Amino acid sequence: MLFTFKVELTMQCEQRITRINGQDILANLSKIKPTLVERYERWHGSQEHSDSSSPGPLTPQTYQEDPPIARRSRVEPFPIQEEDQYASVREKARERRIYDDTRGSSSDEEAKRRDTVEVARRRQADEYARRQQDDPRRREDEQRTREAAALAYRAREERGPVYGPRPMDGDAIVARMDEMRISNLRQQxxxxxxxxxxxxxxxxxxxxxxxxxxxxxxxxxxxxxxxxxxxxxxxxxxxxxxxxxSAYVPPVLTSSLQSAYSQGQEGIAHRQREAEEAARVARQEFNASGLPVSAPPNMISSAQQAAAMREREESVRRQHEAEAIARAARPPATPTSSSALAAPTAVSTSQYQFLESHHRQGVPIMPLESPSKYEDDSSTDVSVTDGPSMPRQTMRRDKEPEQTPSKPPRRR
Incomplete structure (x- = not known):
């Protein structure tokens, strides 16, 4: 495939060169035609006198024997190989004509013309020798071109018709190469x-x-x-x-606050001990009799009221005590650019004295918890912990009178 492409490219280039040479020949035909006619006339004149052993010099009468039109009508092929035989004859005829034209001129001009004729003769001899050397190479090139064309034709016939872009001819290839060169120059x-x-x-x-x-x-x-x-x-x-x-001063507890706090702690511990003692006594009575011990309604109601009152008093006392401790522990106010804090005030003990007097009046001390708080709790029930099991309905029936409040007794 590559060889075929090379052969086609070579053929296209040679065809392009041949077309260029043909155009040059057609352009210069007006200049070449007189030269060819002159050469033929000389050769024809030499042929007419070739029969004689010593041919005489060419004269104007020789050229007048045959009209130019008649001589051109009998044109015969000019043998290139006989050029060397008639070269001397043509040179002599040219010298004779030049001599006839320049007869009567000075010797200097004649010498110059002779030199010109000699130079022209040598140039023609060199051209003839070069042509003789170039002919074999030209024939070899033509033979190789014909063989390559034949090979390309056979390859095309064997390959069959090819439906595709036509191969580029020599002009298109040269134009494409010029475009590529120009684009490369622009890109650089x-x-x-x-x-x-x-x-x-x-x-x-x-x-x-x-x-x-x-x-x-x-x-x-x-x-x-x-x-x-x-x-x-x-x-x-x-x-x-x-x-x-630096400005904080720890608060100083007064003796009244300390005594009130200690009395409150002692009262709480005393009430807890009394509650535990009452529970222990009730448990012992239950174990001895086998039935739950219930307090009289009047005692229960008075005990509940006393316990509720004591709880309220205790909560009020604790609240006031906490407020007093907080006010005493509050640091003194430092003056700032935006606001100023008020100075702490003194703590009053009148409320604690009231509580102490209230405790000294003989109010019975009862446990803090309500007697009916854990009635439904089976884990603290006396019947579950210390005695034999009883039906739940019976125990509930026994406890119903205890839960019914009665009128509180009058205080004397």
Whole structure:
């Protein structure tokens, strides 16, 4: 396939060269035709006198024997191989004609013409020798071209018809090569273009570096500002804590507060012991009789009222005690730019004295828990812990009178 393409390309190039040479020949035909006619006339004249052993010089009468039109009508092929035989005859005829034309001229001019004729003769001899050397090579080239064309034709016949783009001829190939060369020249950057691109790249890099440097400086300034504000806030908080610690005086508990607190703790412990003792006595009675022990309704109602009253008093006392301790433990106010705190006030003990007098009036002390708080709890039921099991309905029936309140007794 590659060989066939090469052969076709060679044929196209040779055809193009042949067309160019043919066009040159047609363009120069007006100049070549007189020369060919003159050569033929000379050869024809030499042929007429070739029969004689010593042919005489050519005269104008010889040219007048045959008209030019008649001589051109009897044109015969001019043998190239006999050119060397008639070269001397033609040269003599030309010299004779030149001599006849220049008869009567000066000797200097005649010498110059002879030199010109000699130069022309040598040039023609060189041209003839070169042609003799080029003929074998031209014949070999023509033979190779014909063989390549025959091979290409046989290959095309064997391959069959090809439906595709037609092969490019020599003109198209040359035009395509010229276009490629021009495009390559256009694509190659000029030195000025390279310098301009380098300058633009350098400028762009400098701008990017300056922008990055500005952003880094801005971030660093923001970070420093944030850190500075944090340090200022920490310093202000530290100074505030130092002032509060230096101005804080721990509260001093008075003797009345201490005595009230100790009495309250003793009262709570005493009531817990009484409740435990009452529960133990009730459990012993139940074990001895086998039935649950129930207190009289009047005793139950009075005990409940006393317990509720004591619980309210105890809650009020604890609340006031906590408020007093909080006011005493509050640090003194430090003057600030925005506001000023009020100074702590003295704690009054009138409420605690009222509670102490109330306890001294003989109010019976009962447990803090309500007697009916754990009635439905089976884990603390006496019948479950200390005695034999009884039906739930029977125990509920026995407990119903206990849950029914009665009129409280009159106080004497």
């Amino acid at each position: 950057p000029s030195p000025n273009e390279d310098a301009r691109r380098r300058d633009e790249e350098t400028t762009r890099r400098r701008e990017e570096e300056a922008t990055r440097r500005r952003l880094d400086d801005r971030r660093r300034e923001e970070a420093e500002g944030i850190m500075k504000r944090q340090q200022e806030a920490e310093a202000a908080a530290r100074a505030t804590r130092t002032q509060l610690n």
